[in-house]
Amino acid sequence: GESVGLHLPTLSVQEGDNSIINCAYSNSASDYFIWYKQESGKGPQFIIDIRSNMDKRQGQRVTVLLNKTVKHLSLQIAATQPGDSAVYFCAEPSNTGNQFYFGTGTSLTVIP
């Protein structure tokens, strides 16, 4: 399978600060990426996605940046809140589109 991995397993930020979570991928042909948030005891929840014809996409308080040159994407969370504490996964679809490959995940802890 393809490799989707994360640079840092844990991240702690002060409430109100911005958070940046990184992800590296290995398949240069990948054209779609998703960020999921997983809170304790819950399933992955879709946050934002981006297609390879874009290098930036913004949502509510979240921004995803895609750098195809170095096969890297990041999730930026503005004004991080305690409710943002969770594990964040990047994911990309297989060539068939029938499954997603998930990264290992970064655990974000927001310090009040």
Next chain:
Amino acid sequence: EPEVTQTPSHQVTQMGQEVILRCVPISNHLYFYWYRQILGQKVEFLVSFYNNEISEKSEIFDDQFSVERPDGSNFTLKIRSTKLEDSAMYFCASTLDGRVQPQHFGDGTRLSIL
């Protein structure tokens, strides 16, 4: 907002026993998936299902596993003879159609094999 629901939330089973994990996908969705997540590890794909057939399965999904859509609302994962290493969170997901898009996940069933 429509949700994928899974039951039970926690299943404890003796090794060697059969277990059935149940999922109710979002009602108008046509594509269904099972993933598992061993504690502390990444989410891993097991199987995808469409039109009463398996579309794709991973090497984890061996002969001990089967899936079924017994009626118009449920989607089940059966493990025939459970092993200790089957202990994990099992997530069901669904999508409206076959286009590449975010999959909607349930909150999972925690399977503990004793």
